[in-house]
Amino acid sequence: IALGSWWAYYELGWGGWWFWDPVENASFMPWLAGTALIHSLAVTEKRGLFKSWTLLLAIAAFSLSLLGTFLVRSGILISVHAFAVDPERGLFILAFLGIVIGGALALYAWRAPGLDSEAGFRLMSRETFLLLNNVLLVIATALILGGTLAPLFVELFTGGKISVGPPYFDIAFAIPMLPLVLLIGVGMHVAWRGQESTPLMRMLKWPALIAIVLGIVIPVVIYGSASVLLVIGVISAVWIMAVSLIQPIRSWRRAAGATGMTRGVLGMSIAHFGVGMFVLGVTIVSSFSVEADRSLRPGDQVSVAGYDFELRGLRNVQGPNYQAVEGEVDVSRDGQFVTQLRPQKRTYLVQQSPMTEASIDAGWNRDIFVALGDPLGADAWSVRLQYKPMIRFIWLGAFVMALGGMVAASDRRYRLTARAREPKATLAGKPA
Numbered sequence: 561i562a563l564g565s566w567w568a569y570y571e572l573g574w575g576g577w578w579f580w581d582p583v584e585n586a587s588f589m590p591w592l593a594g595t596a597l598i599h600s601l602a603v604t605e606k607r608g609l610f611k612s613w614t615l616l617l618a619i620a621a622f623s624l625s626l627l628g629t630f631l632v633r634s635g636i637l638i639s640v641h642a643f644a645v646d647p648e649r650g651l652f653i654l655a656f657l658g659i660v661i662g663g664a665l666a667l668y669a670w671r672a673p674g675l676d677s678e679a680g681f682r683l684m685s686r687e688t689f690l691l692l693n694n695v696l697l698v699i700a701t702a703l704i705l706g707g708t709l710a711p712l713f714v715e716l717f718t719g720g721k722i723s724v725g726p727p728y729f730d731i732a733f734a735i736p737m738l739p740l741v742l743l744i745g746v747g748m749h750v751a752w753r754g755q756e757s758t759p760l761m762r763m764l765k766w767p768a769l770i771a772i773v774l775g776i777v778i779p780v781v782i783y784g785s786a787s788v789l790l791v792i793g794v795i796s797a798v799w800i801m802a803v804s805l806i807q808p809i810r811s812w813r814r815a816a817g818a819t820g821m822t823r824g825v826l827g828m829s830i831a832h833f834g835v836g837m838f839v840l841g842v843t844i845v846s847s848f849s850v851e852a853d854r855s856l857r858p859g860d861q862v863s864v865a866g867y868d869f870e871l872r873g874l875r876n877v878q879g880p881n882y883q884a885v886e887g888e889v890d891v892s893r894d895g896q897f898v899t900q901l902r903p904q905k906r907t908y909l910v911q912q913s914p915m916t917e918a919s920i921d922a923g924w925n926r927d928i929f930v931a932l933g934d935p936l937g938a939d940a941w942s943v944r945l946q947y948k949p950m951i952r953f954i955w956l957g958a959f960v961m962a963l964g965g966m967v968a969a970s971d972r973r974y975r976l977t978a979r980a981r982e983p984k985a986t987l988a989g990k991p992a
């Protein structure tokens with residue numbers, strides 16, 4: 561999903577990283593359900609609890625994957641990403657979806673009574689926080705699913721047409737996510753079965769203080785403005801990153817010979833640190849991104865977000881399989897030259913529709929994005945200029961999440977479990 565977002569940012573020319581398109585949602589919903597499944601499996605593995613819930617999440621994650629295939633392949637919903645529009649193929653996928661979901665739920669109903677567990681846990685325990693994690697992720701998935709399918713059901717039952725876009729999804733997704741990111745930091749450090757609140761509060765008070773201070777300082781001092789939601793978003797991001805460092809720092813400070821962190825715990829810390837980076841990137845770029853569409857002639861200069869953009873000229877470019885018009889845009893700030901960007905408007909030999917090739921000056925804390933639009937006549941061109949602060953944290957955070965998952969998957973206990981099962985399987989194959 562992150563690679564698709566990165567590709568769209570570079571190749572589509574509009575400078576966005578997520579649009580809540582139906583096909584984007586179709587990829588995101590299984591990820592949310594799968595994330596809930598991973599956390600539920602942690603409880604099932606450790607305590608033998610949530611077995612029924614884990615199975616339901618597994619069914620939901622796979623079913624949502626099939627639903628995404630149906631949405632993309634059938635053409636039932638309008639999307640720039642949909643392809644292979646074939647009603648017969650869509651009916652086949654829909655039938656397969658019904659068989660899979662119906663069969664899985666039937667098997668679940670048959671075997672579910674045997675999955676009960678008598679183990680218990682206190683209110684202040686890791687099991688409780690993982691359960692809340694699951695509930696909030698499922699709520700987020702359901703809200704996205706409802707918004708994605710709403711136009712289809714409205715047209716089916718009323719014949720009318722509606723459009724559900726970013727305003728709905730932004731609010732609907734934020735409602736369960738804001739409490740989720742705040743709970744993540746606590747849940748990581750709560751013990752299984754039960755936890756006394758006093759030592760927990762003592763451990764988390766400094767990360768909480770750091771998060772509150774930086775949550776105010778970053779928007780006000782660095783970017784010059786703040787709002788309630790912006791401050792909450794930055795506090796949440798810094799909070800997750802700060803608490804994710806507690807266990808690695810404690811492990812590093814232990815005396816030689818002490819038991820270190822397992823790869824599972826280290827992977828959890830890394831992945832949650834990536835979540836914080838992602839939240840910080842989304843919060844800052846959503847609040848302080850600046851976009852401007854201007855009509856420019858060679859020699860014209862405009863200012864956007866404190867940067868001066870001058871269109872020096874345009875020239876024709878012959879590529880290996882395309883022809884293009886390329887602009888030369890000098891970027892400067894406070895009279896100091898920053899970079900020269902060369903956006904293109906390409907026409908490939910295999911098609912007639914022109915394609916936008918944006919030019920981006922990337923930095924760890926901001927991107928300067930220039931895209932060449934359409935000719936407006938009299939040597940004027942439409943030019944899209946954008947300033948994107950901390951947008952790199954979105955994809956870097958996703959990479960760190962994936963890295964944490966790989967570290968956790970390499971934990972020694974999984975190899976030991978596999979080895980422990982091998983003799984049993986061998987003995988089972990021998991005649992009595």
